[in-house]
Amino acid sequence: MIRFEKVTKRYAGPGKPALDQVSIDIDKGEFVYLVGTSGSGKSTALRLVLRELRPSSGRVHVAGKEINRMAGWKVPRLRRQIGTVFQDFRLLPNKTVAENVAFAQQVIGKSRREISRVVPETLDLVGLKDKGDRMPDELSGGEQQRVAIARAFVNRPMILIADEPTGNLDPATSVGIMNLLGEINATGTTVVMATHDHGIVDQFTKRVIELEHGKVVRDEAAGSYGFQH
Amino acid sequence: MQLRHVLTELRIGLRRNLTMHLSVILTLVFSLFLAGAGILVQREADVAIDELGNDLQVLVNLCTEDDPTVDQGLENCAGGEVTAAQQERIEEELEASEEVESFSFQSKQEGYDRAYAQAERTGDAYLFDVEDPVVTPDTWPAGYWVTLETPDEADGVISALSGLDGVSVITDQREALSQIYGIMTILKYGSWIGAAFLLFAALLQVANTIRLAALARRREIAIMRLVGASTLYIGLPFLLEALVTATIGVALAAGGLAAFLHWGVEKGMAEQVTFLPWVDWSDYVQTLIGAFPPGIVFLGPALTLIPTLLLTRKYIKV
Ligand SMILES: Nc1ncnc2c1ncn2[C@@H]1O[C@H](COP(=O)(O)OP(=O)(O)O)[C@@H](O)[C@H]1O
Ligand SMILES: [Mg+2]
Numbered sequence A: 001m002i003r004f005e006k007v008t009k010r011y012a013g014p015g016k017p018a019l020d021q022v023s024i025d026i027d028k029g030e031f032v033y034l035v036g037t038s039g040s041g042k043s044t045a046l047r048l049v050l051r052e053l054r055p056s057s058g059r060v061h062v063a064g065k066e067i068n069r070m071a072g073w074k075v076p077r078l079r080r081q082i083g084t085v086f087q088d089f090r091l092l093p094n095k096t097v098a099e100n101v102a103f104a105q106q107v108i109g110k111s112r113r114e115i116s117r118v119v120p121e122t123l124d125l126v127g128l129k130d131k132g133d134r135m136p137d138e139l140s141g142g143e144q145q146r147v148a149i150a151r152a153f154v155n156r157p158m159i160l161i162a163d164e165p166t167g168n169l170d171p172a173t174s175v176g177i178m179n180l181l182g183e184i185n186a187t188g189t190t191v192v193m194a195t196h197d198h199g200i201v202d203q204f205t206k207r208v209i210e211l212e213h214g215k216v217v218r219d220e221a222a223g224s225y226g227f228q229h
Numbered sequence B: 001m002q003l004r005h006v007l008t009e010l011r012i013g014l015r016r017n018l019t020m021h022l023s024v025i026l027t028l029v030f031s032l033f034l035a036g037a038g039i040l041v042q043r044e045a046d047v048a049i050d051e052l053g054n055d056l057q058v059l060v061n062l063c064t065e066d067d068p069t070v071d072q073g074l075e076n077c078a079g080g081e082v083t084a085a086q087q088e089r090i091e092e093e094l095e096a097s098e099e100v101e102s103f104s105f106q107s108k109q110e111g112y113d114r115a116y117a118q119a120e121r122t123g124d125a126y127l128f129d130v131e132d133p134v135v136t137p138d139t140w141p142a143g144y145w146v147t148l149e150t151p152d153e154a155d156g157v158i159s160a161l162s163g164l165d166g167v168s169v170i171t172d173q174r175e176a177l178s179q180i181y182g183i184m185t186i187l188k189y190g191s192w193i194g195a196a197f198l199l200f201a202a203l204l205q206v207a208n209t210i211r212l213a214a215l216a217r218r219r220e221i222a223i224m225r226l227v228g229a230s231t232l233y234i235g236l237p238f239l240l241e242a243l244v245t246a247t248i249g250v251a252l253a254a255g256g257l258a259a260f261l262h263w264g265v266e267k268g269m270a271e272q273v274t275f276l277p278w279v280d281w282s283d284y285v286q287t288l289i290g291a292f293p294p295g296i297v298f299l300g301p302a303l304t305l306i307p308t309l310l311l312t313r314k315y316i317k318v
Helices: A042-049 A072-079 A097-106 A112-125 A141-153 A171-186 A198-203 B003-016 B018-052 B084-096 B108-122 B155-162 B174-216 B218-227 B231-272 B281-289 B296-316
Strands: A002-009 A019-026 A031-035 A057-062 A082-086 A159-163 A190-195 A206-212 A215-223 B057-062 B100-106 B143-148 B167-171
Touching: A002 A042, A019 A042, A019 A206, A019 A215, A031 A042, A031 A171, A042 A057, A042 A159, A042 A190, A072 B218, A072 B231, A082 A141, A082 B218, A097 A112, A097 A141, A097 B218, A112 A141, A141 A171, A159 A171, A171 A190, A171 A198, B003 B018, B003 B174, B003 B231, B018 B108, B018 B174, B018 B231, B018 B281, B018 B296, B057 B084, B084 B100, B084 B143, B084 B155, B155 B167, B174 B218, B174 B231, B174 B296, B218 B231, B218 B296, B231 B281, B231 B296, B281 B296
Parallel strands: A031 A190, A031 A206, A082 A159, A159 A190
Antiparallel strands: A002 A019, A002 A057, A206 A215, B057 B143, B057 B167, B100 B143
């Protein structure tokens, strides 16, 4: 579903590359942690999958397509197959919870009938059935992240990308978010989650890919975060 | 794509940047008005040249059957209507002269029509319309429009032609016309230069408006890109805003030009200065939708849409 072939990403300016000859292969339906210290290249890898960035060398394949040289006008279609969640939620503060989720459908031209069917269904899935009319700032951090996950999942993407989704949350709330991501993974959605949250990785055992200075130093089918950190 | 959503966005966008949009519209109106006025002046020069010739042209009338110059004691037309041989001789002289750039023949009917148009303006058309009129196409002289190489060298050819049989009167309005056309040229370029400065100001304002709008909407735009909205969808509100501004600007400028043509030209200058033909509503239409110079109906949208397209590409590119 996602394949990196010797991908190197160098940002402008001097210094070592953010990703250095990274090769990764992630199958459909997998749940993968991308771990590593801050600055190890996790976010860079995720942004390459979204084609927010292009590799300096090497190839990135997503859903069977090499996306490096994909024409610009096809990129939106690629992104419709990928849901994205961030540490800072990125909700629109002037829209209600339901409107935030619906927004992701409106802007890709879904019909109002479909939106009014799928949005409540998705809010129900993330456990916010009764909070559709709230504004984001009336919700707790965990609830806001659930809204963000609902927005990422509302178009039923094949891939869900989460960049430190529990980074702003306390451990108890994080567990709830992890259960939700596990549910989404159980529907067949491939989940790639960047994190440096030891507790989570050790508690919810999944495949672990560890980056260090932009290189893959470990790829374990059912790993722990590791002792070196 | 949902029209309702796009229209809502458009309304919000217009309201959010209302003062910016108003200043863009104002600048646009004045620049388009000036550009349009420049086009009208150019067309005024064209219609005047069409009838009176340009400041390089002299009209050489040929003798008629009963030519008035004979009564004035001139010999050239003593033989009555100009003959083919005389005409050939005149053309030879024109071809040989180094002062002449080109010349063209004007038939009796064409000359009559021009004179009639002029008489209509000055209120003398009755002379042509009475029963058994003195002037008819038949008695009107044919002639040659002679275009000179340079405006102030015509003495040679004029004196050579004056001595030829078959040549009646040589009309030389170069001096008066060159003053009029000089003023028109200054007016034309003056308004275009003014328009250019204002158009440039409008361009900068459009750019600024878009920058602010993109800034105000940056969260939404980031999310739209993330969930895969097309560039067209993201950019459409910006384009529509630009189109609305341009439409209002063009409409107001067109209204201003219409008022100018009606009160300033038709009810103003045309009544005072009757020897000149004046621009009319067909010239006005050309000012709005002409291809070259581009009419303000094209100029306005181009000025707002092109920077919008370029800048939205920059701000919202995937
Ligand atoms: N936009 C950028 N411009 C320049 N350097 C960047 C940019 N984004 C990240 N980097 C650098 O690339 C490296 C990897 O960053 P990142 O992928 O964000 O790591 P992580 O997400 O693991 O913390 C770091 O050294 C960081 O400073
Ligand atoms: Mg990061």
